[in-house]
Amino acid sequence: MGLYNGAAHLQGQLDSFVAQTVPDWDLTVSDDGSSDDGPAILARFAEAQGARGHAVRLVSGPGQGFAANFLSLLASVPEGAAWVALSDQDDIWLPDRLQRGMRALAPVPDGMPALYGSASWIVSETLTGHHASPRFSRPPSFQNALVQSIAGGNTMLLNRAGADLARGAAREALAVGGPATHDWWLYQLVSGAGGQVIRDETPTILYRQHGGNLFGSNRGLGAAVSRIRQVFSGQLGAWVLQNNRALGASAHRLTAENRALLGRFAELRTQDMVARARIFRALGLYRQGRAEQAAITLAALLGRI
Known part of the structure; x- marks a missing residue:
């Protein structure tokens, strides 16, 4: 779990770990320089859970933003870890969050990297009201991953081979400045390495919306317009360049x-428009949704990605 000034909602997140139907878990938290009571809350939790057989460890983050904080955690995952789940500091895991992911990844052959991610219930800061995050109809693939992330890191689970892959690649990515976001990078890495990516349309968390969120709900007309605006403003292009550099290191x-x-x-x-059109078609890149696919196609033709 990445932590940074998350005291306001941290206890609810921690309590949802205790409520998991999978009883055997340990927790490593990377604090990226909090100035609130988050570390103290975590220390009390560690003491209580230590008596119940759960190891809770607090480490210092690199102080370079949330993506680098999560990559530093992935780089330090112990060898042989059977499962690695990522968590934010302010959500609520539903009781079967771990179990659903483990069941989904269980059939994956030994040695094949695999990544699970799910939909979310989007709720208010006080956990009132809820609606599901967008559904995706097209399958996960590297061609999709290069231009779109399809699951939040707060829903992700890696199998043993996936964790091994991420451990080494995280160190390589950090050495060149890291990716735009850790969850998008994981999708690119696992799919690019020939691993299996599973997207579960059943929500496994309550994704709390509040003023401190770095990213919004990704749902509705406003979110769709915002994503399309990112394409043409150059923001997506900047993220793509950063991701390409991080992924290129691995x-x-x-x-x-x-x-x-x-x-x-x-x-x-770097190509002219005619060449961009030809290359884009040959690459088979796609985003989920017709409007977003049209936008990414036009952006490619205009040299915006």
């Missing part, structure tokens, strides 16, 4: 096909 971990695809994608904006 290119040797990708399949040969996806390594070549990443290279061609990185060269897209």
Whole structure:
């Protein structure tokens, strides 16, 4: 779990760990320089849960933002960890959050990296009202991952091979400044390495909306307009460049096909419009939703990604 001035809602998040139907868990928290009572709340939780057999560990984050904080955690995951779940500091895990992910990933062959992510129930700061995050109809793939993230890190679970993959790649990504977001990067990494990505449309968390959220609910007309605006403002293009650099540091971990695809994608904006149209079509990149697909196609033609 990444922590930064999260005292206001931290206890609810911690209590939801205790309520999991999977009773065997440990917790590592990276505090990125909190100045509130978050570390003290965590210390009390660690003492109480230690008596119940749960190891709760607090480490210092790199102080370089939320994505770097999570990558530093992934880089320090113990070898042999069977499952690694990511958590924010202010949500509520539903009781079967871990169990659903473990069941979904259980059939994946040993040695194959796998990543699970789910939909969320979006709720108010006081946990009142709820609606589901957007549904995605197209399958997860590297071609989708290069231009879109499809699950929040607060819903993600990695299997053993996925955690091993992320551990080494996180160190490589941090050495070149890291990706735009840790969850988007994980989707790119696992799919790019030939692993399996599972998107569960059943929500497994209550995603609390409040003034401190770095990202909003990703739902509704306003969110769709905002995402399309990101495409044409150049914000998406900046994120893509950052992601390409971080992923490129681990290119040797990708399949040969996806390594070549990443290279061609990185060269897209350097071409003239005719070449961009040809390359974009050949790459097969796509976003979820017709409007967003139209927007990303036009952005590619205009050299915005």
